[in-house]
Amino acid sequence: MAKRALVTGGAGLIGSHIADLFVREGWEVRVLDNLEPQTHRRGKPRWINERAEFVQGDMRDRDTLAAALDKIDIVFHEAAYGGYMPEIAKYVHVNSLGTAQMLEIIRERNLPIKKIVAASSQAVYSEGAGECPQHGVVFPPVRPVEQLRKGDWQVHCPICGVITKSVATPEHAPVGGETVYGLTKVDQEKLVLLWGKQIGIPTVALRYSCTYGPRQSMFNPYTGVIAIFCTRLLNNLPPVLYEDGEQTRDFSFVEDIARANLLAADSDKLDGQAVNVGSGCGTPIREIAEIISAALKIEIASVARGEFRPGEMRHLTSDTTKMNAIGYKPQVDLAEGIQRYIDWIKAQSDVRDYFSEAENILKSKGIIHRVEVMNA
Ligand SMILES: NC(=O)c1ccc[n+]([C@@H]2O[C@H](COP(=O)([O-])OP(=O)(O)OC[C@H]3O[C@@H](n4cnc5c(N)ncnc54)[C@H](O)[C@@H]3O)[C@@H](O)[C@H]2O)c1
Ligand SMILES: [Zn+2]
Numbered sequence: 001m002a003k004r005a006l007v008t009g010g011a012g013l014i015g016s017h018i019a020d021l022f023v024r025e026g027w028e029v030r031v032l033d034n035l036e037p038q039t040h041r042r043g044k045p046r047w048i049n050e051r052a053e054f055v056q057g058d059m060r061d062r063d064t065l066a067a068a069l070d071k072i073d074i075v076f077h078e079a080a081y082g083g084y085m086p087e088i089a090k091y092v093h094v095n096s097l098g099t100a101q102m103l104e105i106i107r108e109r110n111l112p113i114k115k116i117v118a119a120s121s122q123a124v125y126s127e128g129a130g131e132c133p134q135h136g137v138v139f140p141p142v143r144p145v146e147q148l149r150k151g152d153w154q155v156h157c158p159i160c161g162v163i164t165k166s167v168a169t170p171e172h173a174p175v176g177g178e179t180v181y182g183l184t185k186v187d188q189e190k191l192v193l194l195w196g197k198q199i200g201i202p203t204v205a206l207r208y209s210c211t212y213g214p215r216q217s218m219f220n221p222y223t224g225v226i227a228i229f230c231t232r233l234l235n236n237l238p239p240v241l242y243e244d245g246e247q248t249r250d251f252s253f254v255e256d257i258a259r260a261n262l263l264a265a266d267s268d269k270l271d272g273q274a275v276n277v278g279s280g281c282g283t284p285i286r287e288i289a290e291i292i293s294a295a296l297k298i299e300i301a302s303v304a305r306g307e308f309r310p311g312e313m314r315h316l317t318s319d320t321t322k323m324n325a326i327g328y329k330p331q332v333d334l335a336e337g338i339q340r341y342i343d344w345i346k347a348q349s350d351v352r353d354y355f356s357e358a359e360n361i362l363k364s365k366g367i368i369h370r371v372e373v374m375n376a
Contacts, residue, residue: 130164209278278318
């Protein structure tokens with residue numbers, strides 16, 4: 001079995017937990033991370049595993065990448081620029097080009113990499129699967145902006161137009177990417193899978209659901225709803241819900257996601273595939289705000305102001321049949337996971353709200369929209 005792992009983005013939420021798990025499993029682990037300032041406003045985090053080799057460097061830098069890949073058996077590719085920021089070129093540069101460059105270096109230098117497990121995302125889907133009473137399971141396209149402007153948040157059957165019921169989304173659902181971030185996650189998984197087949201290196205793309213847990217950046221107001229709601233409430237500010245707050249997401253605790261990486265590394269059953277990793281349960285975002293407010297004992301109701309982000313899906317619950325077949329079973333439920341995040345964030349100093357400022361930026365850049373007519 002392979003014994004030397006490179007974890008790109010290994011200072012971040014998921015990467016740092018993958019690094020910890022593989023160190024515990026007896027692997028030699030190298031972390032490559034540029035400590036993206038948006039995520040790491042206070043510099044190098046304390047949690048980078050002391051038994052891992054830490055390389056501060058950028059996925060966009062060829063020489064750094066080549067050095068980081070030296071004498072590595074398996075790559076866990078977690079580094080990415082994420083969220084809803086307005087920087088189009090940076091997403092493409094870091095996520096798409098960074099991945100392409102890594103693959104190119106492996107081929108050019110004939111590096112003896114035995115496997116690549118790449119972080120993809122549920123953001124590759126357009127809308128989650130829906131069920132129509134007449135047409136069964138359907139895969140609706142992204143909801144048009146004109147529909148959202150009218151305050152109609154529902155997902156309609158693409159054939160007859162009735163409102164669909166959200167059902168678990170399987171991997172064969174159409175993949176598009178309706179945000180720039182989503183588009184680059186499609187790029188990443190397609191590049192890795194396609195290239196792996198051409199070159200004969202086993203590759204897997206794991207489409208993570210919304211992942212949260214200790215170490216999730218409390219500085220990044222553009223991504224991570226649980227972290228954002230916690231920092232809002234701890235600053236006595238209301239969590240802001242987009243749409244009506246009834247949209248649902250599938251949440252995964254970060255340690256479960258790290259275990260999914262271990263399973264994918266150890267098995268060859270998922271090779272060449274994009275595979276969902278999630279809990280299989282959908283939770284409304286409004287409920288997330290309520291759970292956090294109750295756990296923090298800060299009674300501030302969330303607000304929904306008729307705002308929405310075009311391209312954002314209404315419901316997404318992952319069909320995890322494939323992942324479960326290799327022994328995946330989430331071990332930390334939402335209540336326990338949120339409590340563990342709260343315990344962690346309460347132990348951090350100076351928890352500030354960065355959301356208000358970010359919100360203004362997103363509004364001025366046209367990323368957050370508002371309904372024209374509010375629904376009664
Ligand atoms: N957290 C989620 O909900 C979620 C869901 C689906 C997919 N993912 C994917 O999982 C991966 C890890 O996400 P995360 O939640 O741990 O995010 P994170 O922001 O906590 O970690 C990403 C890490 O990558 C590093 N990084 C960013 N740009 C880099 C660059 N140019 N060079 C080197 N390092 C760079 C950052 O400094 C950070 O430490 C990403 O690929 C992300 O797209 C995350
Ligand atoms: Zn129908």
